[in-house]
Amino acid sequence: MKSVENNKKHWRQRAYRSRYLLMMMMVPFLYLIIFQYVPMYGVQIAFRDYNPYVGILKSPWVGFAHFIDFFQSTYFFRLLRNTLTISLLQLIVAFPAAVILALMINELQNKLIQRAVQTIAYLPHFISTVVVAGLVLSVLSTRTGIVNQAIKALGMEEISFMTQSKMFPFIILFAEIWQNTGWGSIIYLAAMTAIDPALYEAAIVDGASRWEQVWNITLPCILPTIIIQFILKVGGLFTVGYQKILLLYNPQIYENADVIGTYVYRRGLMGLEYSFGAAVDLFNTVLNLIMLLVFNAICRKVSDTSLW
Amino acid sequence: MKTQKLSVGDKIFKTANGLLLIIFCALILYPLLWIVSGSFSDPFALMTGKVHLWPVNPTLRLYKVVFMHPDIWTSYGNTIVYTIVGTFISVALTCLAAYPLSRQEFFGKKFFTAVLMITMFFSGGMIPTFLLVQQLNMLDTIWAIVLPGSMSVYNTIVMRTFFITTIPKDLEDSAFLDGANDIQFFGKIALPLSKAIMAVMVLFYGVTHWNSWFSAFLYMSSRERYPLQLILREILIQGNTSIAGGGGDNDLIGEGVKFATMVVATVPIMCLYPFLQKYFTKGVMIGSLKG
Structure with missing residues (x-):
């Protein structure tokens, strides 16, 4: 006591x-x-059915009505598919790209060149989303864009990129790779500085080639960092960076470009359907949370590395 | 020691690595160079696809059009104000949270850490936040831009890690023996010792505020209070270049005006970037340490 x-x-x-x-x-x-x-x-x-005149707490309860509406609408499948397509593409292509870039930069022996490459690689990260979106439009523009100029120089028909729905996920992917691969590599480069040089010395004595050193020393040493980043990415699988999409898409290509975030903005805020929009958004948040928890649990079981 | 001979395999590896990195850097730089060159070129050359690498018939005509745009200057000024106020609020909030959380015997450390971390994985979302801003009567004011979302959990953790590693307990103890309290210690000793991390934070937040457009897009309705990024959106995305020049050749110079606008909007950050890069990297490095 x-x-x-x-x-x-x-x-x-x-x-x-x-x-x-x-x-x-x-x-x-x-x-x-x-x-x-x-x-x-x-x-x-x-x-609830939000009514701005009576406020949140006095608006009537409707239970899961908005969720059911959303699940039954034709948009549900389309939004889920587009969101997943765009973020899976990024997970499969942009995520490894950052790891590979870090490995490549780490292999540069000359410190000065190393720094120069890093300076260039990080640069696009500091350009604003609006300017990057403008850049994408200019580069891909039919009459004046450099991509179409190159296509025409090769004797092919010019492509109207921003009106073809199927192209859109790849355009977003390229913009993402261009802007953030370099920045994404920093965290792996940081992890590499912590590797004990004695490991490499021992490997050289054993006659390991450079490639073998990368594969057998560097990569395993940064694996925990890769796993943590991967869990975080998977946890955000249903949130794509919708700001860039909001800037770049147009009604013509909604079929493949509209994602959950842009839909919440359009229906919820622009369409003044606050309750419905909030329901779609909440569904998205919960989906992400579940993905994060499940993946974290799997990673903890399989590899001893996890967020918590 | 390092005079080892490279094997053939290693030579190939090294060359391939170098080549791929050169291609990567070229892919990053080429669109930027093209934009800058285009902005200094004769608009007609640009429209007919003659600009490839260097400016063609260099002229400042496009910049004159941009600087005559009625909203560029006002929005530039707005952005500077929003960036300064926003960065101040962000850094203050981050410091005030990071320091207590970095102290070993801080009462309620676990609770406050949880309060902070939960916001990383769960949030009210776009619409409840919008309704809150509306309720607080902050729509169409500077506060709607600088307050919501101005505290980054990630940056707070970076800063906490920094305080843990650089402000030792002994230092604190001796100051307390001299009669200082936590706040005095923080202001007079901890902060001056943290100039490096403060620089990182000011830069991180400064760039974020400078580049941000979405909160202004959601909350601002008066054109004269628009930040630069919203005016940019009109010019670059909606292709609204015609307000500027007047006369019949708007269509002709439209694309060029976009190029010059991109340059004008990005120059301040690009000028600072080479000097600041090492701080940014340092920030991410500290962040990657497990705190």
């Missing part, structure tokens, strides 16, 4: 001793409550 009392006292004392730190923490804490947790609480409009 005495120890409980002691603990209680200890508890108060510890809180009192941390009072200044608590005071500091209060500012970001209140910020998070207002700008993150209040919207989380507001997510309940997904289960």
Whole structure:
């Protein structure tokens, strides 16, 4: 009994001793409550019929009606398919590209060249989404774009990229690779700096070629980092960067370009169907959360590396 | 030591690696070079596809059109204000959270960490956030741009890791013996020791605020309060280049105006970039340490 009392006292004392730190923490804490947790609480409009005149709490409950509406609409399958296509393409192509780039940069012996390549590779990351979208449109434009100029120089018919629905996922993929492969490689390069040089020395003594060193030393050493990044990517499989899509798509190519994020914006905010939009968005968030939890559990079982 | 002879296989490997990296760098740089060259070229040459690498008949005509655009200057000014205010708020929030969370015996550390981390995996989403901004009467004001989403969990963790590794307990203890409290210690000792990470944070957040367009797109309705990125969207994406020049050759110079606009909007960041790059990399490096 005495120890409980002691603990209680200890508890108060510890809180009192941390009072200044608590005071500091209060500012970001209140910020998070207002700008993150209040919207989380507001997510309940997904289960209500939101009426702006009476407010969130007085709008009538409708249960899962909006979700059922969404699941039964023709958009459901299309949005899911497009979102998955675009993000799977990125997972399969853009994700390994960053790892490969890091391995290649790491193989450069000359530090000066290494730095130059890194400087160039990271550069597009700092260009704004709007400018990158503008760049994509200009590069692919039918009359003046360099891609079509090259196509015409090869004697082929010019391609109208932005009106062909099937091309869109690949255009987004290329834009993503162009802008973020370099930046994505930093984290692997950081992991590589932690590899013990003695491993390479031993491998050289054993007569391992450079390729064998990459395959048998560098890659296994950064594998935990790769797994963590992979889990995070899979956890976001149903969130594609819809901002770029919102800038680049047009009604002509909605068939393959419309994703969950853009649909929430169009129907929910533009169409003023707040409750319906919030329901679609919530469905998306929950889907992501499930993916993250499942994949994290699998990775923990299989490889001992996981987020938590 | 390093005078080992390379085997044939290693030579091939090295050459292939170098070649592929050269191609990669060329693919990154070529579109940028093309845009810059195009922006300095004769618009007619651009329209007929004569610009490939270097400017053709160099002229500043396109830039004159851009600088005469009625909204470019106002929005440029707005963006500068939003970036400064936004970066200040972001960095302040990040510091105030990161420092307590980095202290070993901070009461409630686990709780506050959880409050922070949950926001990384779950959020209210676009519409509840919009309704909140509306409720707070912040629509069409600077606060709608600088407040929601201005605190990054990732950056907070980076900063916390930095504080853990650079501000040792002994230092704190000796300051406390001299009668300082946590806030005084933070302001007078911890912050001055953290200039490097502060630079990283100012840059991370600064670039994000400069480049951001979506919150303005959602929340702003008055044109005179638009940030640069929204005006860019009109010019680059919606192809609205005609307000600028007047006269019949708008169609002719439209594409060129886009090029010059892209350059004007990106120049400030590109000028700073070479000097800042090492800080950015450092930030990501610290972040990749498990804290």
